Amino acid sequence: MSFSREMDRGTPPAIAGDKSVTLTIDGQSVTLPEGTSIMRAASLLGGSIPKLCATDSLESFGSCRLCLVEVEGRNGYPASCTTPVAEGMVVRTQTERLKQLRRGVMELYISDHPLDCLTCAANGDCELQDQAGAVGLRDVRYGYDGATNMGQAKDQSNPYFDFDPSKCIVCSRCVRACDEVQGTFALTIENKGFESKVVASQGEGFLGSECVSCGACVQACPTASLIEKKVVETGTPDRAVVTTCAYCGVGCTFRAEMRGEELVRMVPWKEGKANRGHSCVKGRFAWGYARHQDRVLNPMIRASVDEPWREVSWKEAIAYTASEFRRIQDKYGMRSIGGITSSRCTNEETFLVQKLIRQGFRNNNVDTCARVCHSPTGYGLGQTFGTSAGTQDFDSVMQADVILVIGANPTDGHPVFASRMKKRLRQGAKLIVIDPRRTDLVRSPHIAAEHHLALRPGTNVAMMTALAHVVVTEKLYDESFIRERCDWDEFADWADFVSDPTRSPEAIEPLTGVKAEEVRAAARLYATGGNGAIYYGLGVTEHSQGSSTVMAIANLAMATGNVGRDGVGVNPLRGQNNVQGACDMGSFPHEFSGYRHVSDGKTRALFEDAWGVPLDGEPGLRIPNMLDAAVDGAFKGLFVQGEDILQSDPNTHHVAAGLAAMECVVVQDLFLNETANYAHIFLPGSTFLEKDGTFTNAERRIQRVRKVMAPLNGYADWEIVQLVANAMGLGWTYDHPAQIMEEIAALTPTFAGVSYDRLEAEGSLQWPANDAAPDGTPLMHIDGFVRGKGKFVVTDYVPTDEKTGPRFPLLLTTGRILSHYNVGAQTRRTANTAWHPEDRLEIHPSDAENRGLKDGDWVTLRSRAGETTLRALVTERVAPGVVYTTFHHPETQANVITTDYSDWATNCPEYKVTAVQVSASNGPSDWQQDYARQAERSRRIGVPAAAE
Ligand code: SF4
Ligand code: SF4
Ligand code: SF4
Ligand code: FES
Numbered sequence: 001m002s003f004s005r006e007m008d009r010g011t012p013p014a015i016a017g018d019k020s021v022t023l024t025i026d027g028q029s030v031t032l033p034e035g036t037s038i039m040r041a042a043s044l045l046g047g048s049i050p051k052l053c054a055t056d057s058l059e060s061f062g063s064c065r066l067c068l069v070e071v072e073g074r075n076g077y078p079a080s081c082t083t084p085v086a087e088g089m090v091v092r093t094q095t096e097r098l099k100q101l102r103r104g105v106m107e108l109y110i111s112d113h114p115l116d117c118l119t120c121a122a123n124g125d126c127e128l129q130d131q132a133g134a135v136g137l138r139d140v141r142y143g144y145d146g147a148t149n150m151g152q153a154k155d156q157s158n159p160y161f162d163f164d165p166s167k168c169i170v171c172s173r174c175v176r177a178c179d180e181v182q183g184t185f186a187l188t189i190e191n192k193g194f195e196s197k198v199v200a201s202q203g204e205g206f207l208g209s210e211c212v213s214c215g216a217c218v219q220a221c222p223t224a225s226l227i228e229k230k231v232v233e234t235g236t237p238d239r240a241v242v243t244t245c246a247y248c249g250v251g252c253t254f255r256a257e258m259r260g261e262e263l264v265r266m267v268p269w270k271e272g273k274a275n276r277g278h279s280c281v282k283g284r285f286a287w288g289y290a291r292h293q294d295r296v297l298n299p300m301i302r303a304s305v306d307e308p309w310r311e312v313s314w315k316e317a318i319a320y321t322a323s324e325f326r327r328i329q330d331k332y333g334m335r336s337i338g339g340i341t342s343s344r345c346t347n348e349e350t351f352l353v354q355k356l357i358r359q360g361f362r363n364n365n366v367d368t369c370a371r372v373c374h375s376p377t378g379y380g381l382g383q384t385f386g387t388s389a390g391t392q393d394f395d396s397v398m399q400a401d402v403i404l405v406i407g408a409n410p411t412d413g414h415p416v417f418a419s420r421m422k423k424r425l426r427q428g429a430k431l432i433v434i435d436p437r438r439t440d441l442v443r444s445p446h447i448a449a450e451h452h453l454a455l456r457p458g459t460n461v462a463m464m465t466a467l468a469h470v471v472v473t474e475k476l477y478d479e480s481f482i483r484e485r486c487d488w489d490e491f492a493d494w495a496d497f498v499s500d501p502t503r504s505p506e507a508i509e510p511l512t513g514v515k516a517e518e519v520r521a522a523a524r525l526y527a528t529g530g531n532g533a534i535y536y537g538l539g540v541t542e543h544s545q546g547s548s549t550v551m552a553i554a555n556l557a558m559a560t561g562n563v564g565r566d567g568v569g570v571n572p573l574r575g576q577n578n579v580q581g582a583c584d585m586g587s588f589p590h591e592f593s594g595y596r597h598v599s600d601g602k603t604r605a606l607f608e609d610a611w612g613v614p615l616d617g618e619p620g621l622r623i624p625n626m627l628d629a630a631v632d633g634a635f636k637g638l639f640v641q642g643e644d645i646l647q648s649d650p651n652t653h654h655v656a657a658g659l660a661a662m663e664c665v666v667v668q669d670l671f672l673n674e675t676a677n678y679a680h681i682f683l684p685g686s687t688f689l690e691k692d693g694t695f696t697n698a699e700r701r702i703q704r705v706r707k708v709m710a711p712l713n714g715y716a717d718w719e720i721v722q723l724v725a726n727a728m729g730l731g732w733t734y735d736h737p738a739q740i741m742e743e744i745a746a747l748t749p750t751f752a753g754v755s756y757d758r759l760e761a762e763g764s765l766q767w768p769a770n771d772a773a774p775d776g777t778p779l780m781h782i783d784g785f786v787r788g789k790g791k792f793v794v795t796d797y798v799p800t801d802e803k804t805g806p807r808f809p810l811l812l813t814t815g816r817i818l819s820h821y822n823v824g825a826q827t828r829r830t831a832n833t834a835w836h837p838e839d840r841l842e843i844h845p846s847d848a849e850n851r852g853l854k855d856g857d858w859v860t861l862r863s864r865a866g867e868t869t870l871r872a873l874v875t876e877r878v879a880p881g882v883v884y885t886t887f888h889h890p891e892t893q894a895n896v897i898t899t900d901y902s903d904w905a906t907n908c909p910e911y912k913v914t915a916v917q918v919s920a921s922n923g924p925s926d927w928q929q930d931y932a933r934q935a936e937r938s939r940r941i942g943v944p945a946a947a948e
Contacts, residue, residue, distance in 0.1 A: 023089035127222035157207035159831030174217035183422035245283035246688035249574035251697025280415035322727035338365025342642025343576035346693025348740035364620030368587035375906035380550025386787025391569035399567030401530030407539020464552035470523035478561030494792035531567030547905035581696035589620035627658030650909035684713035691716035808915035824888035866896035
């Protein structure tokens with residue numbers, strides 16, 4: 001089988017301008033944009049100039065001197081990577097003199113390089129080896145007896161890649177990749193001349209350095225100096241399949257490079273429009289969970305959760321699932337069962353689960369994890385703009401002049417997008433961060449926020465309204481935009497509301513804790529600094545006023561005319577890989593795919609015609625309502641696909657009580673997750689590597705997921721849902737997810753133009769893609785809002801009922817860390833635990849001192865809902881009065897602490913504000929120890945042998 005690397009034209013394309021120039025290269029005439037390098041021009045003509053320090057993902061550098069060319073009328077031999085094309089230029093790239101010079105340069109490199117190609121892990125996949133061949137080097141005249149850099153110790157500290165300095169040619173590609181692409185600035189070239197060498201940070205080695213293990217340096221390295229451990233272990237790949245990352249909503253595309261049936265490495269795909277050839281540690285390296293020994297590969301059932309699991313055949317498991325659901329419905333009624341779709345599964349799988357519930361269960365009891373993350377985005381943007389999605393593509397950030405980030409931590413949560421944002425900031429865009437915590441973005445190499453508004457958790461609406469107060473009272477709004485695009489009367493009402501002195505920065509300062517002058521300055525900057533773009537995350541939505549904050553953000557963007565063109569907009573940074581898609585596909589209990597209400601007779605008739613059954617016009621139950629109804633005895637059966645509600649939903653004790661009250665809980669997942677402790681049927685799931693389908697990222701970009709290996713469990717998830725549906729008598733006949741997408745397109749106006757053929761041809765499409773937008777929609781609301789006129793909604797600040805007081809004086813807020821993903825089911829089963837083996841509680845030094853706590857001490861974290869124990873991390877990243885933790889490890893169970901409070905419009909839980917007390921502890925509490933023992937027991941029983 002053939003394998004080739006992606007084309008590398010040596011230097012990036014020229015920045016698009018109006019001017020082009022015509023020149024001649026090796027006798028061929030070519031016209032290209034001004035600014036193109038001679039190297040790139042030659043490559044576009046089909047030629048190839050030898051190179052080592054150049055690669056088209058980095059700006060040209062001109063250090064290796066291998067790419068010399070002759071230019072008529074110029075003295076010497078300019079480097080083609082750093083020399084731009086010019087009108088009338090005549091270039092020769094392959095003369096005898098050039099060949100001789102290049103051989104000489106290469107000879108010097110090779111004289112200080114180990115001659116172990118045959119046993120080198122990169123043999124056959126090494127640019128140095130290729131280029132030595134290309135310049136015709138056959139021998140090194142200097143011998144190898146002099147001083148060399150060979151024999152230096154390897155740095156093998158990083159869990160995923162090694163650094164072998166003896167193979168380094170000091171081309172600086174790694175250093176530049178870390179600076180230009182990733183923006184971490186972890187590497188430098190130390191010393192000069194022969195002594196020069198690459199070091200990570202201050203020479204601490206990769207693991208101890210600032211390196212975030214994104215892999216950009218490994219990808220850029222033209223030798224085996226930086227190389228994936230897996231390549232060393234397995235050998236070089238022999239085939240590649242392009243697919244999409246299954247972690248976060250950035251939606252990076254990768255070449256899954258395989259050796260036979262074994263995945264060797266994931267290489268970010270340069271053609272990928274979401275990631276443009278970059279990645280983070282999760283997508284690039286943390287895929288080992290797919291073959292982790294904990295994976296359950298055979299279906300299992302048990303009559304009660306106190307009994308051991310019993311492995312059964314797929315046939316028995318599916319028949320039992322169908323008969324249990326029918327039994328429960330016969331006994332307790334049609335609406336006594338429901339299901340939860342997975343934002344980690346494909347669009348096609350999600351569509352099928354909600355179809356199973358609507359067509360098969362004949363109710364609308366379907367919900368999704370967006371309930372606990374971005375449901376307020378759906379509501380808030382739906383109300384104000386008319387559609388539930390971000391307005392921009394990721395590229396748009398490169399046109400932004402002022403970037404306002406509120407309640408989001410992109411360097412940890414959406415790292416590849418964060419790298420792009422940081423690039424724009426290094427180019428001079430200004431940054432405003434609104435966050436209780438000093439996230440990395442506030443200050444990192446070459447980046448400093450103009451304003452960090454470190455507000456108290458729970459005061460977002462007051463803060464956004466105060467910003468609007470400044471915009472309105474200082475007349476910084478865009479009147480012509482508002483008159484043309486919005487309802488002026490609604491604006492006037494809203495302007496009256498925000499102008500009230502009680503909503504001024506000065507009035508809210510005691511609430512938010514942020515100096516009024518800082519708020520005023522931030523508002524002026526956003527309103528007058530050019531293109532203003534807002535990016536937000538769960539720090540906005542997971543509040544009792546989540547929907548209000550989303551609307552307040554939309555109000556501010558409309559008031560300042562920052563919607564409907566490149567560089568502006570309102571952009572939710574969506575969490576899971578396919579949370580956008582799960583919402584689009586009709587996972588909410590009140591909506592069909594494409595956000596159409598179930599009570600709408602016309603829409604219902606469309607689905608009834610297609611599916612051949614009458615459908616319920618009453619919205620179904622949301623997840624918390626399903627659990628409440630279960631505790632009350634009215635809800636008895638649940639199908640949960642790829643979601644661990646026991647760990648991810650608020651008030652763990654209540655979730656457990658709800659699950660325990662049901663007669664049939666079916667969990668379909670890769671691992672026996674925490675929810676499976678309460679399950680009666682376990683259906684093994686498949687990973688993203690084992691199936692075909694599509695994911696939709698935070699830019700509404702629909703991208704293909706391609707099967708790179710056969711499902712270890714025997715079936716892709718969509719096939720399992722089809723088996724259940726057919727056992728319930730639905731008669732589905734899908735042979736491939738492409739057919740499911742045909743049905744989605746036929747039933748969903750925003751997807752009408754989407755098909756696998758088009759995705760194959762175009763790489764990706766951003767919805768809406770239909771007759772009105774045949775090429776998809778990178779930017780929304782260009783000529784008008786989807787709902788017609790943009791709607792200003794008055795957003796009154798209502799303090800949360802969760803109050804601090806003498807018993808619970810601190811406010812807890814939660815978030816994610818780069819190396820882990822959500823409940824950690826996947827990342828905890830990879831070497832990513834090297835960076836984050838446990839959840840820690842961040843606490844300000846003054847709060848720690850008041851409690852006699854030191855860094856690393858065990859502490860009890862107690863709220864009105866419950867308590868847990870974890871270790872303290874004393875840091876000034878959090879303000880006094882605020883504590884913070886991640887929720888990646890089930891032993892910590894951060895959601896035991898969170899309360900039942902939720903967003904007024906959508907029930908999205910208020911994860912970001914919990915009043916707590918912190919005190920010294922001797923170690924994990926009794927329930928945590930019991931819990932760990934019980935989970936361990938549950939895992940052991942009936943689990944098949946390891947997959948490999
Ligand atoms: S892995 Fe990424 S962060 Fe680490 S040194 Fe390489 S480029 Fe920099
Ligand atoms: S490690 Fe690789 S990319 Fe970095 S300077 Fe050495 S050869 Fe170049
Ligand atoms: S986790 Fe997100 S940012 Fe990282 S590679 Fe995957 S899609 Fe990209
Ligand atoms: S490739 Fe041009 S100088 Fe190295």
